[in-house]
Amino acid sequence: MPSSQIDEPFEFDLNELLMRHSDFNKTAFPISYEPEEIVKVCRRVKAVMAEEPTLLEVSPPLVIVGDLHGQYQDLHRIFSCFSEGRVRGQQLQRFLFLGDYVDRGSNGLEVIMCLMIHKLAYPGMFNLLRGNHESALINRIYGFHDEMVQRFGSSLGEKLWNTLNETFTYFPLAALVHKKILCMHGGVGPALKSLEDIRNIERPLDDPNSNELSCALLWADPMRNSSGFTVNGVRGVSVYFGEDVVMKLCDKLKIDMIVRAHQVMQNGYSFFCQRKLVTIFSAPNYYPDKRNLGAVMKIEVDLRVGFILLQPTYKHQKGQRHFLEEFTKHNNDAEYANRIDPDRDLDQTTYEPTPTQNTTNTKSLRSKTANESGSSSSKRSK
Numbered sequence: 001m002p003s004s005q006i007d008e009p010f011e012f013d014l015n016e017l018l019m020r021h022s023d024f025n026k027t028a029f030p031i032s033y034e035p036e037e038i039v040k041v042c043r044r045v046k047a048v049m050a051e052e053p054t055l056l057e058v059s060p061p062l063v064i065v066g067d068l069h070g071q072y073q074d075l076h077r078i079f080s081c082f083s084e085g086r087v088r089g090q091q092l093q094r095f096l097f098l099g100d101y102v103d104r105g106s107n108g109l110e111v112i113m114c115l116m117i118h119k120l121a122y123p124g125m126f127n128l129l130r131g132n133h134e135s136a137l138i139n140r141i142y143g144f145h146d147e148m149v150q151r152f153g154s155s156l157g158e159k160l161w162n163t164l165n166e167t168f169t170y171f172p173l174a175a176l177v178h179k180k181i182l183c184m185h186g187g188v189g190p191a192l193k194s195l196e197d198i199r200n201i202e203r204p205l206d207d208p209n210s211n212e213l214s215c216a217l218l219w220a221d222p223m224r225n226s227s228g229f230t231v232n233g234v235r236g237v238s239v240y241f242g243e244d245v246v247m248k249l250c251d252k253l254k255i256d257m258i259v260r261a262h263q264v265m266q267n268g269y270s271f272f273c274q275r276k277l278v279t280i281f282s283a284p285n286y287y288p289d290k291r292n293l294g295a296v297m298k299i300e301v302d303l304r305v306g307f308i309l310l311q312p313t314y315k316h317q318k319g320q321r322h323f324l325e326e327f328t329k330h331n332n333d334a335e336y337a338n339r340i341d342p343d344r345d346l347d348q349t350t351y352e353p354t355p356t357q358n359t360t361n362t363k364s365l366r367s368k369t370a371n372e373s374g375s376s377s378s379k380r381s382k
Helices: 004-006 012-020 036-051 073-082 108-121 144-152 153-170 195-199 212-219 243-253 318-331 342-349
Strands: 054-056 064-067 094-097 126-128 174-177 181-184 221-225 230-231 239-241 258-262 269-272 276-279 293-300 305-310 366-368
Touching: 012 108, 036 108, 036 153, 054 195, 073 108, 073 305, 108 126, 108 144, 144 153, 195 212, 195 305, 243 258, 276 293
Parallel strands: 054 174, 064 094, 094 126, 181 258, 221 239, 258 276
Antiparallel strands: 064 293, 174 181, 230 239, 269 276, 293 305
16 A cells, blocks of 8 residues: 555544454454554544643552553453453553553554554543653664564555654653552653653653653663662663652652552562552563563552562463462562662663563462562462
């Protein structure tokens, strides 16, 4: 199809698109898209996002999802955790996604299209933040550009890739849950003095690195055994922040907790700074050699929090016993940078491509923990 045709008027059937993305096991995969559908969805999403503030206000109960990185089947595994009978989880829960929908994995287009379509259908229930990979400078390198070119050809793929990246420039950068839990993809930086600082960031924002605060919201990382802010020499952008920063900021902003994504956690999530901060990573088996779990965070109306964990999906790894053994095996591996252990820092946070992954369904298990590192003994796991 000539690329010029994607600019012609075109109406799409939102209900049909919802059905196409409703159930991974009952729909054709990979999903076939008309170029006009992608363009039209992007245009409508931009219009919706343009009306939203840079700092979203979100009410509980809700589910918070971290990095997905093109793992479309795992997105549906997350939805299935909240299904009731024939009613799908995406119709029953409010969701907050923390970004990094594309790159690394092989189905970034399905992931972002699914989420944008649900955003159009349920605008108050699907809340999408921007991650550092929702930027043309990054996703040209780490897989999404190649994915689009492979699927649509060089000229049309490039044009659709640009259209999607233009849409990302409208995505909000942070969210505040019940005025008590501040959420973003990356972290915090010295430019964050008040919540108004986030609200005042103007969008569309083509290059988030051009603004010190937006750069930190998408890129910054916590570091153990450190104080204040230090240059993030591993990522080459933004800063590390210490536990004292988290404590002071929670007090200054009158919030109880910071929730972020951006880093692989071996057990899917990990606490930091006396449970004042938690990192959520929702893409299981992101590092195949480490077989990391994925996790999502559930916040109840009274702000109680819990986690649902997703195992890497290998047939020979099914069962609760294996789950407990694997979870306990990694109970001291929090995956945060440590100022006194620079070799570990480089090993865990270096920004290198990883192989794309295919996953299969497996039953998700809930886990309640009482350990600072985001893990527990097998007696505490359920």
